Amino acid sequence: MIKLFVTSTYSKKEVFTSVDPDLVVYNCNELVTMNSKYGAPRLYGDMSKLAIINDGAVAIKDDRIIFIGTTDELISKFEFGKISIKIDATNKLVTPGFIDPHTHIIFDGTRENELSMKLEGKTYIDILKAGGGILKTVHKTRQAPLEKLVENGKKILDRMMLYGTTTVETKSGYGLTTESEIKQLRAIKILNKQHPLDIIPTFLGAHTIPPEYKDKSDDYVRLIISEMIPKIAKENLAEYCDVFCEEGIFTRKQTKKVLKTAIRYGLKPQIHIDEIVDTNGALLASEIKAIQTGHLLKSNDEGLKAMAETGVIATLLPGTPFCLMLDDYAPARKMIELGIPIALATDLNPNCWTESMQMIIALACYHMKLSPAEALTAATINSACAVQRQDEIGSLEIGKKADLIVFDVPNHQFLPYHFGVNLALKVIKNGKIVVDNDFST
Ligand SMILES: [Zn+2]
Numbered sequence: 001m002i003k004l005f006v007t008s009t010y011s012k013k014e015v016f017t018s019v020d021p022d023l024v025v026y027n028c029n030e031l032v033t034m035n036s037k038y039g040a041p042r043l044y045g046d047m048s049k050l051a052i053i054n055d056g057a058v059a060i061k062d063d064r065i066i067f068i069g070t071t072d073e074l075i076s077k078f079e080f081g082k083i084s085i086k087i088d089a090t091n092k093l094v095t096p097g098f099i100d101p102h103t104h105i106i107f108d109g110t111r112e113n114e115l116s117m118k119l120e121g122k123t124y125i126d127i128l129k130a131g132g133g134i135l136k137t138v139h140k141t142r143q144a145p146l147e148k149l150v151e152n153g154k155k156i157l158d159r160m161m162l163y164g165t166t167t168v169e170t171k172s173g174y175g176l177t178t179e180s181e182i183k184q185l186r187a188i189k190i191l192n193k194q195h196p197l198d199i200i201p202t203f204l205g206a207h208t209i210p211p212e213y214k215d216k217s218d219d220y221v222r223l224i225i226s227e228m229i230p231k232i233a234k235e236n237l238a239e240y241c242d243v244f245c246e247e248g249i250f251t252r253k254q255t256k257k258v259l260k261t262a263i264r265y266g267l268k269p270q271i272h273i274d275e276i277v278d279t280n281g282a283l284l285a286s287e288i289k290a291i292q293t294g295h296l297l298k299s300n301d302e303g304l305k306a307m308a309e310t311g312v313i314a315t316l317l318p319g320t321p322f323c324l325m326l327d328d329y330a331p332a333r334k335m336i337e338l339g340i341p342i343a344l345a346t347d348l349n350p351n352c353w354t355e356s357m358q359m360i361i362a363l364a365c366y367h368m369k370l371s372p373a374e375a376l377t378a379a380t381i382n383s384a385c386a387v388q389r390q391d392e393i394g395s396l397e398i399g400k401k402a403d404l405i406v407f408d409v410p411n412h413q414f415l416p417y418h419f420g421v422n423l424a425l426k427v428i429k430n431g432k433i434v435v436d437n438d439f440s441t
Pocket residue numbers: 102103104272294347
């Protein structure tokens with residue numbers, strides 16, 4: 001076997017592979033490579049630079065990309081007739097697979113009735129008093145056996161994949177007891193083994209105050225610190241630890257305590273901040289050196305500037321204000337001007353249920369005024385950075401994982417333009433075709 005030594009520009013990892021690819025995608029009208037020299041998130045005007053190859057081609061061997069270039073270069077380099085799987089992407093857009101870096105997919109119990117209540121003007125507190133809201137999800141998730149949580153999660157992951165997501169971060173946080181938080185994280189571990197998608201697990205025991213700790217939130221924080229984190233770290237069930245820092249939920253002081261303990265146990269910090277009110281969460285995120293933060297609808301300028309300086313990634317979740325029928329969205333344009341790295345995620349949870357990163361890209365354009373190119377950057381290379389996987393995924397480069405999407409549209413501007421439908425024609429994960437929506441052949 002002939003060996004080819006390929007060095008990815010920034011992973012510096014040598015990939016040993018035979019010369020002959022087993023899958024190629026060619027004739028791509030637009031091949032969006034997102035080629036990024038330094039493995040860092042794209043900032044400012046670089047968010048619009050997609051490194052597009054027209055009439056592009058990708059060659060894949062096993063789970064890796066072994067060639068990127070034009071179709072002519074592909075044909076001159078390889079024996080085209082010998083390649084077993086060839087995808088003709090004439091008049092199609094090809095991009096890296098989406099990375100959804102902030103979700104809550106492990107739960108039981110749906111809350112579809114709450115939309116009518118919201119439309120009737122019922123408040124969050126009214127819904128909670130009527131037995132709904134997050135505590136309903138907690139109640140149902142605690143009761144659900146592990147197998148049920150795995151089954152529910154699988155259904156969501158299958159649909160995410162249909163819409164082009166190839167890597168997803170997901171959190172616990174609907175158990176709120178040591179046992180049921182661990183049950184959620186075990187469900188994630190099982191799914192990560194069984195499902196084609198790669199799943200990154202996050203412990204979110206500090207999601208809300210459980211009913212039995214009402215008015216005793218410090219006691220609950222003590223349980224998280226002294227029992228949950230040590231057990232979860234010992235069983236190696238989570239890579240990240242997240243906290244919902246918000247007025248009436250967890251204070252800045254409690255958030256710091258939880259995250260400092262998590263860091264000591266080897267978990268990496270994330271925070272939900274400034275969703276409903278400004279608790280100076282952005283400043284806290286940069287003090288604690290969080291890898292990524294979610295929401296940031298109300299963050300103040302001082303905090304945002306601190307985030308830009310420390311490089312904390314702002315993961316924007318426009319599905320949430322959309323479902324809550326709010327007028328306010330995160331100030332994405334201001335963040336880009338300040339030099340904050342921006343990623344996009346679905347925030348899929350029982351109150352904001354979409355598997356579709358295509359939908360999120362559309363919301364980011366229509367409600368946060370991102371350009372189609374910026375939104376695509378935020379959903380690929382920048383969201384790979386939000387889960388620290390930029391050496392492996394997020395762009396199409398030699399040596400990286402072969403995770404890509406073939407869209408039934410001619411260019412990237414179509415993604416938010418033709419909204420509300422699934423434009424993904426084929427999804428390739430780890431070099432294998434996992435979704436084929438092409439009914440024309
Ligand atoms: Zn969330």
